Amino acid sequence: MGKNQGELVQGTLDMLILRTLNRGPMHGYGIAQFIQQISEDVLRVEEGSLYPALHRLELQGVIEAEWGQSENNRRAKFYRLTARGHKQLADEKVNWMRLAGAIARVMEGA
Amino acid sequence: MDWLTTLRLRLRSLLFRKQLDRDLDDEMRFHLEMMRAAGGDVRRFGNATRWKETSRNLFTFAWLESLLQDLQYAVRTMRRSPGFTFVAVMSLALGIGANTAIFSLFDAVLLKTLPVQSPERLVIVKQTVKGHKSPWSYPLYQDIARSQQVFSGMLVSTHPDVGSLEAGKLHACLASGNYFEVLGVNAMAGRAFSNSDESSPVAVISFGFWERQYGRDPAAVGKKLVIDGSPVEIIGVTPREFFGEEPGEAPDIWLPIWMQPQINTANMLNSRGWGWLEMMGRLKPGISESQALAALNVDLNHALLETERPAAYRVELEPGARGLASLRDRFSKPLRVLMTVVFLVLLIACSNVANLLLARATVRRKEIGVRLALGAGRGRVVRQLLTESILLAAMGAILGLFLANLGGSILLQLVSTSDSPVTIALQPDARILLFTSVTALLTGILFGLAPALQATKTEVQPALVRDRPRQRLSKSLIIAQVALSLILLTSAGLLVRSLQNLKGADAGFRRDRVFSVSIRVNQRDRTPAAWTALHDRVYWQLNAIPGVLSASLDLCGLLTECARTSGIRVPGRIAEAGHEEQVRVLQVSPNYFQTVGMQIAAGRGFEAGDRQGAPGVVVVNQTLARYYFPGQEAVGKRLFLGEAVNPVEVVGVVKDAKLDGMRDDAPRLLFQSYVQIPGHFYSAEVRTAPEAAGVVSAARKVIEADRTLEVRGIRTLTEQLEETLVPERMMAKLASFFGALALLLAAVGLYGTMSYAVARRTNEIGIRMAVGAGRGDVVWMVLREVALLATIGLALGVPAALAAGRMLQSYLFGLNPGDPLTLLVAAAVLSSVVAIAGFLPARRAAAIDPMTALRME
Numbered sequence: 017m018g019k020n021q022g023e024l025v026q027g028t029l030d031m032l033i034l035r036t037l038n039r040g041p042m043h044g045y046g047i048a049q050f051i052q053q054i055s056e057d058v059l060r061v062e063e064g065s066l067y068p069a070l071h072r073l074e075l076q077g078v079i080e081a082e083w084g085q086s087e088n089n090r091r092a093k094f095y096r097l098t099a100r101g102h103k104q105l106a107d108e109k110v111n112w113m114r115l116a117g118a119i120a121r122v123m124e125g126a
Numbered sequence: 127m128d129w130l131t132t133l134r135l136r137l138r139s140l141l142f143r144k145q146l147d148r149d150l151d152d153e154m155r156f157h158l159e160m161m162r163a164a165g166g167d168v169r170r171f172g173n174a175t176r177w178k179e180t181s182r183n184l185f186t187f188a189w190l191e192s193l194l195q196d197l198q199y200a201v202r203t204m205r206r207s208p209g210f211t212f213v214a215v216m217s218l219a220l221g222i223g224a225n226t227a228i229f230s231l232f233d234a235v236l237l238k239t240l241p242v243q244s245p246e247r248l249v250i251v252k253q254t255v256k257g258h259k260s261p262w263s264y265p266l267y268q269d270i271a272r273s274q275q276v277f278s279g280m281l282v283s284t285h286p287d288v289g290s291l292e293a294g295k296l297h298a299c300l301a302s303g304n305y306f307e308v309l310g311v312n313a314m315a316g317r318a319f320s321n322s323d324e325s326s327p328v329a330v331i332s333f334g335f336w337e338r339q340y341g342r343d344p345a346a347v348g349k350k351l352v353i354d355g356s357p358v359e360i361i362g363v364t365p366r367e368f369f370g371e372e373p374g375e376a377p378d379i380w381l382p383i384w385m386q387p388q389i390n391t392a393n394m395l396n397s398r399g400w401g402w403l404e405m406m407g408r409l410k411p412g413i414s415e416s417q418a419l420a421a422l423n424v425d426l427n428h429a430l431l432e433t434e435r436p437a438a439y440r441v442e443l444e445p446g447a448r449g450l451a452s453l454r455d456r457f458s459k460p461l462r463v464l465m466t467v468v469f470l471v472l473l474i475a476c477s478n479v480a481n482l483l484l485a486r487a488t489v490r491r492k493e494i495g496v497r498l499a500l501g502a503g504r505g506r507v508v509r510q511l512l513t514e515s516i517l518l519a520a521m522g523a524i525l526g527l528f529l530a531n532l533g534g535s536i537l538l539q540l541v542s543t544s545d546s547p548v549t550i551a552l553q554p555d556a557r558i559l560l561f562t563s564v565t566a567l568l569t570g571i572l573f574g575l576a577p578a579l580q581a582t583k584t585e586v587q588p589a590l591v592r593d594r595p596r597q598r599l600s601k602s603l604i605i606a607q608v609a610l611s612l613i614l615l616t617s618a619g620l621l622v623r624s625l626q627n628l629k630g631a632d633a634g635f636r637r638d639r640v641f642s643v644s645i646r647v648n649q650r651d652r653t654p655a656a657w658t659a660l661h662d663r664v665y666w667q668l669n670a671i672p673g674v675l676s677a678s679l680d681l682c683g684l685l686t687e688c689a690r691t692s693g694i695r696v697p698g699r700i701a702e703a704g705h706e707e708q709v710r711v712l713q714v715s716p717n718y719f720q721t722v723g724m725q726i727a728a729g730r731g732f733e734a735g736d737r738q739g740a741p742g743v744v745v746v747n748q749t750l751a752r753y754y755f756p757g758q759e760a761v762g763k764r765l766f767l768g769e770a771v772n773p774v775e776v777v778g779v780v781k782d783a784k785l786d787g788m789r790d791d792a793p794r795l796l797f798q799s800y801v802q803i804p805g806h807f808y809s810a811e812v813r814t815a816p817e818a819a820g821v822v823s824a825a826r827k828v829i830e831a832d833r834t835l836e837v838r839g840i841r842t843l844t845e846q847l848e849e850t851l852v853p854e855r856m857m858a859k860l861a862s863f864f865g866a867l868a869l870l871l872a873a874v875g876l877y878g879t880m881s882y883a884v885a886r887r888t889n890e891i892g893i894r895m896a897v898g899a900g901r902g903d904v905v906w907m908v909l910r911e912v913a914l915l916a917t918i919g920l921a922l923g924v925p926a927a928l929a930a931g932r933m934l935q936s937y938l939f940g941l942n943p944g945d946p947l948t949l950l951v952a953a954a955v956l957s958s959v960v961a962i963a964g965f966l967p968a969r970r971a972a973a974i975d976p977m978t979a980l981r982m983e
Contacts, residue, residue: 043156044153044156044157045156045157045160045161048157062170062171062172063157063161063170063171063172064154064157064171064172064173064174064176064177065172065177067150067153067154067177067178067180067181068177068180068181068184071181071184071185072184074135075131075132075135075136075184075185076131076132077130077131077132086156090156090159091152091156092153092156093149093152093153093156
């Protein structure tokens with residue numbers, strides 16, 4: 017098994033986080049679980065690396081955070097998209113689709 | 127990026143550091159617990175500490191934190207080597223302090239705008255007669271102020287000294303009633319005077335005087351002062367930063383112009399003959415300076431037509447934002463030269479510190495190596511080293527500000543004369559602080575960068591090879607210091623010798639024991655007979671004072687700016703068409719030449735027979751004689767003055783004298799006798815016997831016995847000459863001071879560098895001595911290096927010093943910019959200081975005990 021298998025392309029983690037939060041407010045653990053489930057465990061990250069990414073997004077003002085109660089009544093920090101976050105997600109989705117489509121066409125041609 | 131959000135979050139983190147740490151902990155612990163609960167592999171979380179650190183850095187001002195770290199580290203490093211820190215900080219303090227001090231003066235005199243409302247709309251309005259500046263009379267000001275359309279207001283002012291019963295001598299500003307209104311300045315206590323106070327005896331005092339005399343008591347407003355015998359009421363105090371309309375004057379008290387008759391014996395407000403005022407105007411919105419100029423010339427011509435005066439009068443405008451200009455005119459070039467000088471001193475100080483840093487980098491090599499080895503980036507270490515050097519510069523700057531403050535009053539003394547003290551507030555204000563901070567920052571980078579880059583160069587090379595570029599840089603710095611010092615020493619030498627030459631040169635008249643009395647005649651419409659009577663009385667009484675060898679009245683005095691010219695026609699000489707030739711004419715009492723010590727070169731001086739009605743006679747100077755009668759005997763020649771139909775005869779030729787100052791060539795000058803041509807006089811020259819006492823007060827009494835005469839000042843001709851030399855004196859003194867400073871800095875730098883070099887080579891020297899080198903050989907080995915560096919420095923410095931000399935040309939007198947003696951002396955002084963600074967480390971090298979040195983390794 018190659019070492020790099022499933023590692024994230026730089027910058028895509030941000031996009032995945034935004035996509036996840038598009039469903040509603042969620043804490044870090046939940047975000048990690050969701051990404052793994054949806055990607056069927058193909059995308060693997062060290063789960064801790066989620067946090068610097070979350071905090072950077074928070075500083076950029078695309079997501080905001082609030083402390084609340086988790087489903088098992090623990091104190092947890094919940095993140096949700098801001099208006100700017102929604103817009104950024106939409107932009108990135110368009111870009112990604114275009115890029116992915118282009119790469120797919122190139123690879124199929126090979 | 128939404129920087130507001132970023133800033134808000136970061137500030138919150140900065141304020142609630144512990145909260146941030148706790149939140150990060152909680153967030154990650156929650157995640158890990160959830161993973162464990164779900165039976166997951168917690169290793170998949172990664173290194174929690176690292177994630178926390180990364181996030182923490184996101185939320186805080188990372189650069190601020192590392193800066194604080196760097197500073198703490200820098201302070202520790204400095205405390206470890208106090209000797210180095212002391213020398214470095216002192217060098218920088220002297221360099222930065224010198225720059226701050228000179229810049230404060232430069233700023234106040236040349237750059238700063240007046241502390242008034244929109245100063246950029248102010249213009250100085252000058253009246254000129256054939257290119258010479260002529261002050262305004264009050265009636266003429268009133269005429270123009272009434273008719274002009276281009277200014278929203280025009281003011282006139284002058285700065286007399288007045289006497290106050292309560293506070294002694296005060297420096298006053300006598301100004302038109304609208305003065306404060308035109309400048310747009312309000313009183314900070316009470317109110318300013320205005321035209322609505324017309325003819326009431328009021329005064330406004332300065333903040334400084336308020337503080338000095340009344341201890342800032344608000345009750346000072348409303349108090350009475352007796353100024354030159356007349357009571358005035360204080361109605362207001364000006365703001366602290368307001369110093370009037372002329373930099374350097376700083377009046378204690380402002381009096382409205384209608385008070386003039388009370389403080390002078392004669393009323394000058396109605397006289398058109400007396401020009402005594404400076405004028406400024408505030409341009410109306412939308413009016414340009416050139417529009418104003420054209421309009422004002424028309425107004426001036428109109429005003430003069432009424433009085434039938436010649437139309438040789440013009441208006442000239444100058445930007446007035448920085449106030450009236452006498453100080454600026456005088457000192458702008460000297461101050462530029464001095465700014466250059468202190469900049470060079472700062473460069474020397476910088477290379478000094480750079481050299482010390484380089485030398486220390488050798489000592490710190492291990493420490494820096496360890497940091498690099500532990501994974502610090504080169505940029506990071508360079509930043510650390512730069513932080514250290516900027517900290518040094520900052521400490522230097524603080525000490526420098528302190529030194530500059532001490533030096534400020536000395537500077538003011540250097541630009542002042544006993545007659546017109548210059549008063550400028552040189553306290554560091556925001557501009558000065560900004561200048562000093564920027565200087566310090568740039569200085570820190572300048573001297574810190576090269577050594578920092580050197581110190582962090584790749585570590586793979588063997589130590590010996592690595593040392594070479596460092597030494598090369600260090601040697602170049604020493605060479606540069608020697609060269610810069612040579613420039614400064616040579617310049618200082620040139621200026622000092624010029625000043626000596628100026629003082630010692632033959633002016634063509636005698637300066638010792640001759641007093642010059644400046645006289646104001648307050649009634650000028652006299653008949654010739656009345657002038658003769660006045661002249662004769664004063665003349666004979668002055669000559670009768672015990673201790674007076676001879677005394678004489680004259681039109682202008684010596685070394686003043688006063689001059690009268692007259693057209694001249696010389697028979698047989700054809701003047702250019704439409705161009706009348708002019709000569710200077712000086713009316714004098716008969717014994718004038720004897721009094722001021724001008725020597726008769728041919729013919730005779732004035733005699734008793736040269737009286738009214740007798741044939742007209744003149745005495746001319748050599749320049750005039752040579753010009754009109756080249757190769758001929760001038761005595762006996764005839765010439766016509768002005769419109770006269772009768773010729774006058776040249777009866778004598780006197781040797782040329784430098785009436786206008788030592789630098790000016792003698793003008794074409796012609797003397798007439800008061801006995802033959804009566805008229806007014808402005809000056810009396812009095813030659814006294816040695817040890818004569820009481821002459822000054824006796825002369826004053828004789829002159830002021832006449833109610834229409836007023837003594838404006840009595841000074842010896844020596845004093846008068848010195849006052850014309852104030853800029854030269856300032857430059858010579860400061861250049862010498864800074865030259866000496868440069869020498870000291872260079873010596874310290876060389877000493878420090880050579881000491882380190884010797885310390886580094888202890889081992890090598892030990893080996894040399896062990897294999898038979900004598901102490902003399904070791905001394906010579908070190909000195910040879912010093913001599914080589916000094917020689918290269920001198921070789922580079924000579925052309926630079928010559929160039930600097932040429933730039934100083936206009937300040938030099940009686941010697942060439944490339945004066946070899948000056949250059950030689952400067953080089954000799956520099957060499958001996960360098961030799962001493964090099965000999966001390968050399969002797970230490972020779973004292974090395976070979977055994978100890980070898981065991982050290």
